[in-house]
Amino acid sequence: MCRWCSVAALLLALVPGVWADYPGVGRPATEAELALWDSDIGPDLQRLPAARGSVSEGRAIYAAQCAACHGDDGRATDIFYALVGGVTAADVARGRVAGLQGAQPNDVSTLMMLPTLTTLLDYTARAMPFGAGGSLSNDEVFAVTAYLLHLGGVVDGDFVLDRSSAELAQQRLPNRNGFSTDHGLWPGAAAADGGMGNGGIPEPDSARCMADCDP
Amino acid sequence: MTDKGLGMGAGAGHLVPAPEHHLVDSDLQRLTLSRRHLMGLAVSATLTPAAAVAAPAAGQSTAPDNATPPPSYGLGQSVAAQPYGQPSRHQRGLERRALKGLSPVPQNSASFTPLQGLFGIITPSGLHYERHHSGWIDPDPRQHQLMISGAQPALINKPMLFSVDDLLRLPAVSRMYFLECSGNTGMERQRAVAPTVQYSHGLLSCSEFTGVPLRLLLERCGVDFKRARYVLAEGADAAALTRTIPMELVESGEVLVAYGQNGEHLRPENGFPLRLVVPGVQGVSWVKWLRRIEVGETPYNTRDEALKYIDLMPDGMHRQYTSLQEVKSVILSPSGGQTLGRPGFYAITGVAWSGRGKIRSVDVSMDGGRSWRSAQLTGAVLDKCLTRFHCDWVWDGNEAILQSRAVDESGHVQPTHSALRAARGTGSIYHNNAIQSWGVEQSGEVRNVQVV
Numbered sequence: 001m002c003r004w005c006s007v008a009a010l011l012l013a014l015v016p017g018v019w020a021d022y023p024g025v026g027r028p029a030t031e032a033e034l035a036l037w038d039s040d041i042g043p044d045l046q047r048l049p050a051a052r053g054s055v056s057e058g059r060a061i062y063a064a065q066c067a068a069c070h071g072d073d074g075r076a077t078d079i080f081y082a083l084v085g086g087v088t089a090a091d092v093a094r095g096r097v098a099g100l101q102g103a104q105p106n107d108v109s110t111l112m113m114l115p116t117l118t119t120l121l122d123y124t125a126r127a128m129p130f131g132a133g134g135s136l137s138n139d140e141v142f143a144v145t146a147y148l149l150h151l152g153g154v155v156d157g158d159f160v161l162d163r164s165s166a167e168l169a170q171q172r173l174p175n176r177n178g179f180s181t182d183h184g185l186w187p188g189a190a191a192a193d194g195g196m197g198n199g200g201i202p203e204p205d206s207a208r209c210m211a212d213c214d215p
Numbered sequence: 216m217t218d219k220g221l222g223m224g225a226g227a228g229h230l231v232p233a234p235e236h237h238l239v240d241s242d243l244q245r246l247t248l249s250r251r252h253l254m255g256l257a258v259s260a261t262l263t264p265a266a267a268v269a270a271p272a273a274g275q276s277t278a279p280d281n282a283t284p285p286p287s288y289g290l291g292q293s294v295a296a297q298p299y300g301q302p303s304r305h306q307r308g309l310e311r312r313a314l315k316g317l318s319p320v321p322q323n324s325a326s327f328t329p330l331q332g333l334f335g336i337i338t339p340s341g342l343h344y345e346r347h348h349s350g351w352i353d354p355d356p357r358q359h360q361l362m363i364s365g366a367q368p369a370l371i372n373k374p375m376l377f378s379v380d381d382l383l384r385l386p387a388v389s390r391m392y393f394l395e396c397s398g399n400t401g402m403e404r405q406r407a408v409a410p411t412v413q414y415s416h417g418l419l420s421c422s423e424f425t426g427v428p429l430r431l432l433l434e435r436c437g438v439d440f441k442r443a444r445y446v447l448a449e450g451a452d453a454a455a456l457t458r459t460i461p462m463e464l465v466e467s468g469e470v471l472v473a474y475g476q477n478g479e480h481l482r483p484e485n486g487f488p489l490r491l492v493v494p495g496v497q498g499v500s501w502v503k504w505l506r507r508i509e510v511g512e513t514p515y516n517t518r519d520e521a522l523k524y525i526d527l528m529p530d531g532m533h534r535q536y537t538s539l540q541e542v543k544s545v546i547l548s549p550s551g552g553q554t555l556g557r558p559g560f561y562a563i564t565g566v567a568w569s570g571r572g573k574i575r576s577v578d579v580s581m582d583g584g585r586s587w588r589s590a591q592l593t594g595a596v597l598d599k600c601l602t603r604f605h606c607d608w609v610w611d612g613n614e615a616i617l618q619s620r621a622v623d624e625s626g627h628v629q630p631t632h633s634a635l636r637a638a639r640g641t642g643s644i645y646h647n648n649a650i651q652s653w654g655v656e657q658s659g660e661v662r663n664v665q666v667v
Contacts, residue, residue: 025384026377026435029362034374037362037507040449040457043516044366079319100531105644113525113533116516123518126455127349130320133453178533179525185537185646187496187570188444188461195444195461196514196536200571202627204638208578208620215584215631215666 039134041122045166048121052162053143055150061140062147065129074151075109080130082109084152087174092154095177111152115179117170120145230561233411233552236332237308311342314414322350323454325396327417330547336391336566336594336601338420340477345484346396346418348454348519352504353483356380359451359506361472361489363436365443366511372437379488382427382472389425389475390494391600393568395540397497397524400651401644403632407652407663411552415651415663416545421568421601424492425475428468433510440466443510447517448491451506457517458500459536460493462510469494469599472505494599495570496538497645499524529640542569542629543648544577544604544621555659558612563590566601569623574602576622581608583616583652583666584631590619615655616666633667 029037041049062074069080076082086109091097097112114120125141127133136144146161146169154172161169170176181196184203189195302309309332318324328344338344345351356379365371396418402408409415429446446460464470471492474480481487486503493500499519514520514536526534544567549555567574573596578587590604604619621629630638632649639646654664 022385022435025381026375026432029364029374029376033362033376034364038364038509040447040455040509040515040517042366042511043513096531098531100527100533102529102640102642103527103531104642105527108527110522113522115521115533115535119516119518119521123455123522127453127518130349131453133349133455175533178531179521179535180532181534181536183526183534183537185534185539185541186461187539188463195463200539200625202541202571202625204630204634206628206630206634208576208622208628210578210587213585213587215580 039126041118041125043116043118045118045163045170048118048163048166049138050163051138051142052160053139053141053146054160055143055146055155055157057140058143058145058147058150061136061144065136065140066144069130074148083148084111085109086112087152087154089153091174092172095173095175097175097178100175100178109152111148111154111174113175113178114173115176117145117166117173120148229556230549231554231556233331233413233550235308235312235329235411235413235552237306239308239310242308309342311344311417312413323348325398325418327413328420329413330417330419330545330566331412331550331553333547336421336603337477338422340422340479340482340485343394343420343422343476343482343485344396344418346398346498347452347484347503348456349452351484352452353487354451354504356488359488359504361432361505362507363432363438364507364509365438366447366509370439370443370510370512372439373435375432375436377432379474382474382489385427385431387425387427387475388471389423390469390471390492391421391423391595391597392492392494393419393421393540393599393601394498394501395419395543395568397499397537397540397645400543400647400649403649403651403663403665404636404644404647405641407665409551409663411663412545412547412550412651415551418498419566419568419601421566422476423478424471424473425478426471426473426489426492429465429470429472429491429508430468432472432508433465438510442512445511445514446470447507447509447511447515448500448502448505449507449509450486450502451504456499456502456519457515458502459514459517459520460491460496460500464493464496472508495540495572497524497540500538524645525643526639526645527642529642534643537646540568540570541646541648542571542574542621542623542625542627543567544574544619544629545651546579546617546619546653549617549655549661550653551661551663553661555610555655555661557659558610561608561610563606563608563617563619564593564604565619566603567619567621568599568601569621569625569627570599571627572624573598574621575624575626577602577604578620578622579604579606579608580618580620581615584618584620584650587620610655612657614657616664617653617655617661618650618666620650632665 074084142161149155184201186197190199311326313326326345364374399418489505546565577590590606
């Protein structure tokens with residue numbers, strides 16, 4: 001037995017990625033399990049599910065599955081948030097919703113904020129209707145999303161949402177340019193290092209005054 | 216003064232607690248004022264908590280001042296009479312409370328930790344605040360599994376499934392961290408609203424968490440750390456709540472897949488059997504009932520990071536992926552809804568915390584921020600953990616405004632409401648870490664006020 005082996009093994013164990021193995025702990029996931037569990041619709045429009053839905057199909061689904069909570073016109077009930085409203089043709093062209101300036105959170109509809117189409121597809125597929133998440137097929141999710149975009153004045157009544165038209169819908173989202181990650185509250189790598197944010201610079205920069213302070 | 220023989224202030228004539236501290240719902244039903252106090256945030260300015268406390272409440276001792284109770288010669292209760300111990304019957308009413316009207320759906324709502332009645336820095340697990348998006352669940356730990364997968368096959372060599380039992384076999388760490396909802400104190404963004412610190416700051420708790428560093432699991436699965444710089448965490452509840460977490464935090468070893476809280480298994484309301492622990496980061500990222508971790512090359516833009524938990528700025532832009540909880544502190548006693556019984560000595564005490572590390576110092580002001588004194592840090596000063604502070608105060612019976620201001624080890628100073636509004640406006644309900652003010656009136660009543 002080499003006298004340095006144990007030392008070498010110890011050093012090796014300290015190098016990230018070369019941790020000691022733990023035989024019998026956990027097991028490989030099968031392809032079937034991965035497919036079953038991996039239910040999120042990721043942020044990459046190129047990897048959308050092969051699904052398809054039209055505005056007119058979505059209208060019927062919305063009436064049956066969504067209107068009770070979100071209202072016939074998608075502009076909220078006493079209970080739930082407004083999905084559409086507050087968006088103009090100029091917003092669609094610019095990619096910034098003018099109505100957000102000086103707004104309060106309760107006055108803001110989903111479509112006024114929505115930066116990315118996949119956000120709506122993913123959440124609707126996994127969590128809607130409230131209490132019956134996962135019950136809509138991907139085709140139904142695409143159809144009801146197409147209908148909402150139409151209700152909100154983003155696409156025409158003959159629009160069909162699928163992989164090939166998703167980019168067009170994304171490029172018409174009224175608040176697609178309304179988001180920034182230039183702030184100090186992202187705890188990962190800064191934008192300058194390939195991540196997001198300014199590297200954690202606090203704001204505002206206050207002084208620790210002890211006497212005769214301006215409250 | 217009001218009847219000081221009631222409630223927690225019995226005998227001492229010292230500090231009469233807020234109604235939430237010692238009255239249960241059935242008591243409050245009888246107390247119209249208290250009921251408004253509890254439920255009608257908007258009317259808090261017209262409330263008289265002392266009057267509410269003064270009204271007779273069932274089950275409260277009315278022992279006269281200075282009475283010395285005799286020793287107990289009779290036998291007490293048997294061992295294990297309560298297999299799981301409970302607070303004293305004299306401690307009724309100190310409980311987490313929901314705010315009626317905060318949300319129309321009780322499964323998508325929050326309950327607040329009764330900070331005003333806690334000591335030290337640890338939150339009893341049963342009093343930990345709640346924020347659920349689709350109701351809490353209690354999964355069978357024999358069925359529950361955690362999957363580690365990749366957004367693309369190339370990012371992970373060996374996707375794996377771990378049972379809860381698997382995770383319990385791995386080397387564990389136990390660490391104390393604060394956990395704060397980014398919406399904590401969100402109601403105070405424009406004006407003083409909450410009647411007590413339970414409602415103004417009670418989306419805050421602190422526990423010892425036990426679990427396995429997520430880094431260890433990702434390494435075991437052969438994650439390509441060069442390409443996979445983001446992690447998506449997903450819960451098993453109906454909310455389908457998912458959050459993007461930076462790989463840098465995972466690589467630091469701080470992010471845990473936790474199963475333990477304060478020495479026992481997580482409570483179902485806190486994510487049993489598994490939750491993610493992301494120290495220093497807002498509570499929504501500490502995904503409860505954790506069922507899947509996916510590694511990816513880009514942030515995910517999920518609903519709870521693209522439509523919720525985003526910060527609306529005055530110019531109409533939203534800040535996205537605001538995650539850190541910045542330096543903050545609050546005085547827990549005296550605090551809103553309490554009443555100072557008479558002039559004299561009071562121990563001002565509270566907690567401070569920062570997502571950027573340890574607390575360096577806490578200052579306390581009794582004159583609304585014109586002059587400040589250094590407070591003592593009276594316990595452990597830990598990384599991304601609550602830190603208890605204390606400051607002696609002799610109340611002379613005049614009006615006072617009590618404030619606390621923390622500085623963290625990064626040098627960041629807790630801002631005033633004015634400074635924070637100047638920087639970020641009032642449109643966001645998230646990430647309000649402004650200095651809290653408690654106004655002490657000549658009557659001794661303590662109210663939530665703002666100095667602007």
